[in-house]
Amino acid sequence: MTASFKIRGQILELLGRxxxxxxxxxxxxxxxxxxxxxxxxxxxxxxxxxxxxxxxVNDAPFVSVIxxxxxxxxxxxxxxxxxxxxxxxxxxQEHLIWVTAVENTPAENLRQTLLGALKMVEIxxxxxxxQCYDGAANMRGGISGVQSRLKEIQPRAIYVHCFGxxxxxxxxxxxxxxxxxxxxxxxxxSIYNFIKSSPHRHAILESVMKRLLTDKRIxxxxxxxxxxWTCRAEAVNSIAENLQSILQALEEITExxxxxxxxxxxxxxxxxxxxxxxxxLLQMRGDEEASAIFSRAKTLCDGLCIDADVPRRPRKxxxxxxxxxxxxxxxxxxxxxxxxxxxxxxIDKAVADIDRRFxxxxxxxxxxxxxxLRKEKPSDDFNKIAAQFDVPPAERKTEFELYATDExxxxxxxxxPGLLKHLQTSGRDxxxxxxxxxxxxxxxxxxxxxSAERAFSKMGIIKSKLRSAMTQTNSEDIVGQCTLCxxxxxxxxxxxxxxxxxxxxxxCFSV
Numbered sequence: 001m002t003a004s005f006k007i008r009g010q011i012l013e014l015l016g017r018x019x020x021x022x023x024x025x026x027x028x029x030x031x032x033x034x035x036x037x038x039x040x041x042x043x044x045x046x047x048x049x050x051x052x053x054x055x056x057v058n059d060a061p062f063v064s065v066i067x068x069x070x071x072x073x074x075x076x077x078x079x080x081x082x083x084x085x086x087x088x089x090x091x092x093q094e095h096l097i098w099v100t101a102v103e104n105t106p107a108e109n110l111r112q113t114l115l116g117a118l119k120m121v122e123i124x125x126x127x128x129x130x131q132c133y134d135g136a137a138n139m140r141g142g143i144s145g146v147q148s149r150l151k152e153i154q155p156r157a158i159y160v161h162c163f164g165x166x167x168x169x170x171x172x173x174x175x176x177x178x179x180x181x182x183x184x185x186x187x188x189x190s191i192y193n194f195i196k197s198s199p200h201r202h203a204i205l206e207s208v209m210k211r212l213l214t215d216k217r218i219x220x221x222x223x224x225x226x227x228x229w230t231c232r233a234e235a236v237n238s239i240a241e242n243l244q245s246i247l248q249a250l251e252e253i254t255e256x257x258x259x260x261x262x263x264x265x266x267x268x269x270x271x272x273x274x275x276x277x278x279x280x281l282l283q284m285r286g287d288e289e290a291s292a293i294f295s296r297a298k299t300l301c302d303g304l305c306i307d308a309d310v311p312r313r314p315r316k317x318x319x320x321x322x323x324x325x326x327x328x329x330x331x332x333x334x335x336x337x338x339x340x341x342x343x344x345x346x347i348d349k350a351v352a353d354i355d356r357r358f359x360x361x362x363x364x365x366x367x368x369x370x371x372x373l374r375k376e377k378p379s380d381d382f383n384k385i386a387a388q389f390d391v392p393p394a395e396r397k398t399e400f401e402l403y404a405t406d407e408x409x410x411x412x413x414x415x416x417p418g419l420l421k422h423l424q425t426s427g428r429d430x431x432x433x434x435x436x437x438x439x440x441x442x443x444x445x446x447x448x449x450x451s452a453e454r455a456f457s458k459m460g461i462i463k464s465k466l467r468s469a470m471t472q473t474n475s476e477d478i479v480g481q482c483t484l485c486x487x488x489x490x491x492x493x494x495x496x497x498x499x500x501x502x503x504x505x506x507x508c509f510s511v
Contacts, residue, residue, distance in 0.1 A: 050097060050120070050121055053083070053095050053097060053121060054121045054122050054123070056085070056087050056088075056093065057083055057085050057095075057121065057123050057127075058122065058123070058124070059087070059088055060085035060086055060087065060088075060127070060440070060444070061127065061437060061440055061441065062085065062086070062127055062128075062129045062389070062440060062441040062444040063083055063084065063085045063123060063127045063128055063129070063444060064083070064084040064085070064128065064129060064130040064131065064132065064444045064445050064446050065081065065082070065083060065084075065114060065118070065128060065130075065131050065132070065150075065157075066081070066082035066083075066084060066094070066131075066132045066133070066446050066449050066451055066452050067079060067080070067081050067082070067110070067114055067131075067132075067133055067139070067146070067449070067452060068080055068133065068134060068449050068452030068453060068456070069102065069105060069110075070453075070456040072456075076101050077101065077102050077103070077104075077105060078099055078100070078101055078102070078456070079098075079099070079100055079101075079102050079110065079113055080096060080098075080099050080452040080453075080455035080456060081096070081097055081098045081099075081100075081113075081114060081117040081118075081452070082094055082095065082096055082097070082446075082449075082451040082452050082455075083095055083097055083121070083123065084444055084445075084446045084451075085444050086420065086440045086443050086444055089424070090417075090420040090421050090423070090424045090429075090440075091417070091421075092266075092417055092443050092444075094446070094451045096451070096452075096455050097117055097118075097120070097121050098117040098120065098121075099455055100113060100117070105138055106138060107138045107139070107141060107144055107145050107146045107149055108149065110138065110139070110146050111146050111149045111150060114146065114150070115153075125153055125154050126154060128150070128154045128156070128157045129156055129157065129158065129388065129389065129441050129444055129445060130157060130158045130159070130160050130362065130444070130445040130446065131146075131147055131150055131157050131158070131159055131160070132159075132160040132161075132162055132445075132446040132447075132448070132449050133146065133147065133159070133161070133162065133449060134161075134162050134165045134449055135161055135162070135165050135166070135169065140159065140161060147159035156388055158361050158362045158365070158388070158445070159360070159361055159362075160267070160360065160361075160362050160445060160446060160447070161357070161360055162447075162448045162449040162450075163270050163274070163358075163447050163448050164448040164449075164450060165448075165449070166357045166358055167274070167277075169353070169357055170350055170353040170354055170357055171350065173349060173350075173353050174346050174347075174349040174350040174353060175346065177345065177346070177349045178341070178342050178345045178346050178349070180338075180341065180342040181342065181346060185224060185232065188224060188232075188235055188236060188239060189223065189224045189235075191221065191239065191246065192221050192222065192223050192224070192235065195221055195246075195249075196221065196223075201249075201253050204249050204252050204253055205221075205245065205246065205249040207249075208245045208248050208249045208252065209242060209245045209249075212244060212245050212248070213242075213245065219237075219238045219241050219242060220238065221235070221238050221239070221242070222234045222235035222238050223235065243300070243304075247304065266415070266416040266417070266442075266443060266447065267362065267366045267369070267442070267445055267447055268366055268369055268370040268373060268416060269415070269416075270366075270447045271358070271363070271366045271367070271370070272370070274354060274358050277354065278351055278354045278355075281347050281350055281351050281354075282347075282351060284347060285344060285347045285348070285351075287339070290335075290339045290343050290344075291335070293343070294308075294335045294338060294339070308334055309333065309334050309335075362445065364384055365384060365385060365388060365442070365445075368384065368385050369385070369416075369438070369439075369442045372400070372403075372435070372438070372439070373415075373416065373419065375403065375404045375409070376404070385438055385442075388441070389437055389438050389441040389442075390437075391434045391437060391438055392434070395434050396434050396435075396438075399432050399433075399434045399435050400435065402431075402432075403432055403435055406428075408426065408428070409422065409423075409428070416439065416442070416443055417443065419439060420436075420439055420440065420443060423435075423436055423439075
């Protein structure tokens with residue numbers, strides 16, 4: 001069955017699901033279902049959806065752009081472009097507006113792709129207040145990257161380095177800095193490779209798990225991922241839960257083998273979460289916490305008859321480096337050596353990287369908006385916000401002072417989306433016009449570029465190996481509509497459009 005036939009069948013099934021007339025016509029006759037007609041319906045539906053998004057975006061005072069690239073199953077580089085804004089109902093929206101193939105990824109080429117998408121949806125670049133990408137050099141470059149080239153057109157477009165990527169880099173750097181952690185994750189991956197590369201060895205592990213874990217759900221081994229550290233946590237957890245089974249399976253493999261065989265956060269919440277993470281790491285950097293972790297590991301080793309109390313033999317320092325051997329420190333226990341050489345080093349590296357990677361261009365604005373949510377009195381910090389969102393300084397100061405003493409707005413546990421909704425429903429958005437403008441602009445700034453990655457997830461489902469011959473136009477239309485279909489209003493609009501088109505076809509050609 002060809003890819004186009006499968007897509008056509010899915011579209012017809014969708015049409016028949018919502019209209020009995022269309023369903024009856026399609027069951028009795030296969031007319032007007034050619035690939036050209038189906039492609040025209042897809043393209044037309046995409047135009048209607050983009051027009052609706054364009055109307056919403058142009059009604060918003062501010063907009064932010066998100067962009068990411070990935071390679072599809074046919075080895076073509078695809079770029080996904082997302083817009084983020086606050087609609088008239090004070091709801092934060094993120095919409096995919098374009099997925100397109102790019103022949104190469106220099107910064108200027110990507111900037112032209114981004115500007116072309118904005119022009120296609122008729123979005124005014126003067127409304128852009130921020131831009132969010134990953135940490136690739138062609139995207140974040142301060143001199144010739146996409147973010148700096150977009151600032152040539154709109155200087156207010158603050159660059160936000162995706163917080164998800166930043167946190168991933170913090171963990172990756174901390175783990176790569178210490179030799180013991182590098183060796184540990186290498187061993188985890190080696191176990192996975194050794195077991196999964198052979199159906200025979202995998203069958204032995206499954207057999208052992210079924211014998212030992214009769215009352216538990218079997219958890220399979222996981223591979224490490226270079227980009228997603230949550231996958232590494234899953235890999236470690238699967239080995240920790242199945243450690244006894246793995247050891248016994250390895251023993252059986254050794255006995256049987258005679259020879260070797262070849263996936264609404266705002267920036268204030270995000271920054272507060274990062275600060276909380278840093279505080280937790282600092283609290284963990286203590287002898288008591290280190291001892292507790294080592295004790296758990298020692299208990300596990302004792303159950304496996306492994307002596308965890310013997311420190312490594314110290315290496316003798318060359319006299320060319322130090323003539324006084326009595327100055328050389330020797331660890332008295334394995335716990336002390338692990339604490340100093342591994343545990344403290346990993347935490348220190350992670351804390352230092354948090355300070356370095358999350359000190360971004362938008363940090364001052366994030367902290368200032370956090371003060372607004374906490375109803376703190378205005379200070380000089382608000383001048384940067386006034387310039388960023390075109391708020392007159394005098395009006396801004398008066399409004400913020402009035403807002404700070406407004407008892408009708410609760411300070412406790414109020415979020416940015418909640419405050420926007422409250423201002424609208426209580427009619428205070430007409431009283432605090434400058435404040436509302438600032439909050440809308442700030443809410444339009446993205447935290448991560450994960451929305452673009454969701455588009456690539458949809459692309460992997462739609463443009464699979466069985467549909468690799470799908471044209472670029474079709475894949476763009478379908479990916480865009482599938483990504484948008486989580487919005488009820490868009491779904492209803494899309495279905496209504498298809499029904500109207502097919503009803504018109506049926507009325508014209510039915511016999």
